[in-house]
Amino acid sequence: MTLTDIPALKLKNQVCHSLYSATNALIRAYRPILDQLGLTYAQYLVMLALWDEDGVMIKSLVERTRFDAGTLTPILKRLESKQLLTIVKSSNDSRQKLVVLTAAGKHLADRAKKIPDNIKGQINMPAQDVQQLKALAEQLYTLINTNIAADTE
Template sequence: MSLPTDAVDPLLLQNQLCHSLYSATNALVRAYRPLLEPLDLTYPQYLVMLALWEADGVAIKQLVSKTRLDSGTLTPILKRLEQKELIERRKGETDERQWLMCLTAVGRDLRQQAEDIPHRLWCMADMELEQARALKSAAEELYRQIRAREEQPKTT
């Protein structure tokens, strides 16, 4: 794949896709901060809670896959959510060696308080629905392409 023809200097910061995505991500996380503050959640904790509200009682490996947070990042988040009594670890019924992450009653109830967050963030973004869908689709495609390359066997 070659560089776009309008990219005169490939090392100009203004030509870097990674910089645009990084800046947009930081702005998005900052926008979430005041929305999540009343719930006493950080953005990564919110991602975990979203995953558990979608599917409760899952193994850490499944949370890694769903949230796209590596286990080294996820473990302290889970510990913090346990300290807040939003989740608890339970041994698996079929395999006692496996630990499942489960919502507590408090964690389940928090979902109702979080229901308006996506809408409130949407209002801040002020984008047309089709623009947002196209952006999400492009970001997902970029993620898939990079992950597929990372998972290819290394040849020497």
């Protein structure tokens, strides 16, 4: 017995459910690979941002990783305890903190460089479809954030 015949209330029709399920499956695919590096998925995202640009302010990492400061701070502390990065005061503004990779953090990039190809091999999706999926996800992210920002003004 169904409680409703309203299509908008059917789980199978929910975009959010598909995205949630796909995200969880993707993170599960990353887990055994990242375990070999001693990283969680969230830590991997931070390291990717730092491998792209080292010596950045925490505010920049918040923007680039899309983690709020309350989420990012414990991740940074864990990565610092693993001696992959250090957090130092900015020489320009002592109120600002910079995140700087250690030699071990830089070296980890060499070990991580095969991860994208490994994941691509597990997904087995045409590159064009992957690019389209990423573009649509970015578009959705931007639209939602734009609407949230407009609602808070």
